[in-house]
Amino acid sequence: MAQDKALVELLYTLADDDFILAYRGSEWLGLAPHIEEDVAYSSINQDMMGHAAKYYHLLEELGEGDADELSHLRSPEKFRNAVLLEEKNGEGTYLEQPQYDWAFAVVRNYFYSIHKKFRMDSLRQSSYEPLSDTAKKVSIELQYHLMHWETWFKQLMTSTDEAKRRMTAAVERCWNEMGGVLSLGPMAEEMAEKGYIASEETMRTKWLDHMKKTFEQIGADFPGELGMTKGNGRQGEHTEDLTQALETLSEVYETNPKVAW
Amino acid sequence: MTIETSFDQLTEEEKYEHFLARIDAGEKIEPNDWMPDDYRQSLIRLISMHGISEIMGALPEKEWVPKAPTLHRKLAIMAKVQDEMGHGQLLLRVAEDLMEPLDMNREDIMQNLFSGKLKFHNVFHMKAPTWGDAGIIAWLVDGAAIISQSMMLNSSYGPYARALKRICAEEVFHAQHGESIIMALAEGTPEQRELLQDALNRWWTALLMFFGPKSKENASTSHVDKNMRYKIREKTNEELRQEFFTKYVPRIWSLGLTIPDETIHFDEEQGLWVYQDPDWNEFKEIVTGNGPQSKERLELRKTSYENNRWVREALNPAAKAI
Numbered sequence: 001m002a003q004d005k006a007l008v009e010l011l012y013t014l015a016d017d018d019f020i021l022a023y024r025g026s027e028w029l030g031l032a033p034h035i036e037e038d039v040a041y042s043s044i045n046q047d048m049m050g051h052a053a054k055y056y057h058l059l060e061e062l063g064e065g066d067a068d069e070l071s072h073l074r075s076p077e078k079f080r081n082a083v084l085l086e087e088k089n090g091e092g093t094y095l096e097q098p099q100y101d102w103a104f105a106v107v108r109n110y111f112y113s114i115h116k117k118f119r120m121d122s123l124r125q126s127s128y129e130p131l132s133d134t135a136k137k138v139s140i141e142l143q144y145h146l147m148h149w150e151t152w153f154k155q156l157m158t159s160t161d162e163a164k165r166r167m168t169a170a171v172e173r174c175w176n177e178m179g180g181v182l183s184l185g186p187m188a189e190e191m192a193e194k195g196y197i198a199s200e201e202t203m204r205t206k207w208l209d210h211m212k213k214t215f216e217q218i219g220a221d222f223p224g225e226l227g228m229t230k231g232n233g234r235q236g237e238h239t240e241d242l243t244q245a246l247e248t249l250s251e252v253y254e255t256n257p258k259v260a261w
Numbered sequence: 262m263t264i265e266t267s268f269d270q271l272t273e274e275e276k277y278e279h280f281l282a283r284i285d286a287g288e289k290i291e292p293n294d295w296m297p298d299d300y301r302q303s304l305i306r307l308i309s310m311h312g313i314s315e316i317m318g319a320l321p322e323k324e325w326v327p328k329a330p331t332l333h334r335k336l337a338i339m340a341k342v343q344d345e346m347g348h349g350q351l352l353l354r355v356a357e358d359l360m361e362p363l364d365m366n367r368e369d370i371m372q373n374l375f376s377g378k379l380k381f382h383n384v385f386h387m388k389a390p391t392w393g394d395a396g397i398i399a400w401l402v403d404g405a406a407i408i409s410q411s412m413m414l415n416s417s418y419g420p421y422a423r424a425l426k427r428i429c430a431e432e433v434f435h436a437q438h439g440e441s442i443i444m445a446l447a448e449g450t451p452e453q454r455e456l457l458q459d460a461l462n463r464w465w466t467a468l469l470m471f472f473g474p475k476s477k478e479n480a481s482t483s484h485v486d487k488n489m490r491y492k493i494r495e496k497t498n499e500e501l502r503q504e505f506f507t508k509y510v511p512r513i514w515s516l517g518l519t520i521p522d523e524t525i526h527f528d529e530e531q532g533l534w535v536y537q538d539p540d541w542n543e544f545k546e547i548v549t550g551n552g553p554q555s556k557e558r559l560e561l562r563k564t565s566y567e568n569n570r571w572v573r574e575a576l577n578p579a580a581k582a583i
Contacts (some may be wrong), residue, residue: 029323029342031565033572035350036318042343049339053332068331095324096557097564102572158573220413252392253330259453260331260445261391 006190007128008062009080013234014123015055016081021112022048023245025105027094033102040148044109047141054134056128061130069257072250074126076157076243080185084108084177086233087244088151090238103163103170108154110149111174115181117146118206119197127195150214157218166221176227182207185234209261274564284492289419293356300491304418304483305359307493309370312352314382318402319345319373320558321385325395336511337438341399344431351428355420373559375563377550383470386552392555393460399439401464403507407432408504417492447516454517462521470538471546472505473498506534 001077025045032038056067064070079086085108090100120142156163184191184200192199208226215222231237253261276295276427283290290296320567322342357367373379389395410429416422442521446457473485475498488494496504506525513520525536546552550559 026323026326026339030316030319030346030451030561031568033569033576035346035353037314038346039343039350040320042339042346046336046339046343049332053336056332072330092287095561099568100565102569156572159575160571162571166547189276214267245298248327251325251328256450256452259449261334261442261449 004062004194006187006194007131007196008059008064009185009187009234010191011055011059011062012080015052015059015071016079016233017052017085017112017116017181018048018055019052020045020079020081020242020245021085021136022052022091022107023086023249025109027089027098028100028105029094031094031098031100043101044145044148047145051134051141053120054138058130058134059148063252068253072246073257076238076246079236079238079242079246080234081242082177082181082183082225082233083228083239083242084174084181084238085112085229086238086245087177101166101170103156104173105148106152107167107174108225109145110153111178112181113142113146113149114210115203116142117205117211118203122198122203123196126197131196154214154218157220171220171223175223176229177230179226180224180232180234182226183228183232183234185232196203283563284376284417287415288417289416289422291419297329298560299358301363303488303491303493304421305356306484307355307488308352308359309356309373309379310381312315312349313355313370313374313379315345315349315352317381317385317558318348320561321387321389321456322395322398324389328392329395330392334442337441338395338399341435341438344435348424348428348431351424355424357511358420366374371566375559375566380548380550383544383547383552384464384467386469386547386550386555387464388554391456391460391461392442392448393456393458394463396442396457397434397437397460397464398521400443401439401468402471403432403435403439403503404509407436408508409472409501412495412501413493415440415492415495443516447518458518461518465521466539468505469502469539470541470547472502475499475502475538475546503534506536510534 022045025041025048028038029042029045030038032041049177052071053067059065059070060067087108089105090098091100092100117139120135120139124132124139126132126135153167156167158164168204181199182204188200191197197203211253212222268276268279268431269334277297280290280297281504282296290300306419311461314412319342322338322345324337326338327343329338334350353367353370358368360366360369384405386397388397407429410425414422414429416425443457446453485494489497506527510520510525510527522537525534527533545554550556
């Protein structure tokens, strides 16, 4: 089929969101609060990396180029992921002195997974069949991710004072960037018109409604207006964190992208 | 009930005889069965070391998870390291059941790891500086692990034998994943081949050490002897190392790689591989926490344990460890 810019942009959005967040998750490997969580979290990240790979392959089928090159060699401004998902897990690196923040990991993954669920619900009806097929497969795994993060979120939000304090700070931090996750970028309208995905407004409303209920349920204050303070990733606006992430992700591949690995 | 009552009336010696008769008959010992203290202690030592090695073993490979070259390799190594964590979890649960009557739990395992009392496999104290190392670890370290674990599939301790069945099945996939990385590098550019050869050179000695010392002067072979009497293990360190050579040396050679030991060859008369023995003093240094990367890896584990203390407390304010 002919190149459709809106479809391509949507696929990059879906692919890059999962790719970058799975990467951030994989940095936690061996560092999670307990061994059972290490097993569970690494399974979720593996699923998410798998989802990203599916979208990159859809892009490859549309003639965008080789899936490995798309994921490893594009420059940061070509990435369409939301800024919240690229942010570092905390100070230090995954190899040295990782001062990682579990509250941030839980809130970021919970907020994102809820949005991803509404996304998949909509994409299962997508007018682009390969995408609706993919969404059906992704939904099955996503169900478990949601259960996982919801459990963590509710537990920590209602536990010790220290946990509440840390979680509230993480909620505030994520809330300030969540607008970027819910954005579909400059081509949002065309994506909806062509029936690829529901409108940005519809999905935003669903997410906010769900959050209102959740916050009510656990007796926490609802944070109010969503923000997008560090730029809109859907337009290629990113932070230094993405540049560093991509350098790590492509360190081996870029030594020679032409050969088999 | 009557059987239990009559068993309780036996003397310690009679219980011991009964226990030996059971394992000699090939019966499995279960967590709530009577067992001699030194059997319990041997199992705790062996299984907690095995479990914590799986967990510490995730750290060198973790370095290569984000950097794995392609989407396919990223997915494969993510799956593999997740398996290793799963093995660690499975084994620690087995160890915890054995420790319970002694009033010990996972917190003790973690604290013993941090204090150096609980050791982990020598191979996981080594650096893994290139993608070639990721391949060699999956192919040969996991290959060595399959050999040493397979001999315990018939272990007299039921929960350990059952855990190992599952673990060995997954390790076979890991070795295949490693072999696939190795093949791609071996058939690749001169730079890729060099990556591989360098990694093999780095890992060879550590692989020999993996099976433990052969002679009594060099090792706590009393553990080996006891574990064999108790049918926890079936072979000596040297028998396992010889199996490893038989399986892998020809494969390494067929890839055109050079083993960094000019003396290694199969001696037809003895029916044994002859090789350069590693420096066992160095082995002792490594496993007591003075290996090239020991401190960094332990530090990583400690840092995360401390950083996440608030999470463990939030989940279960009354208990110390989970």
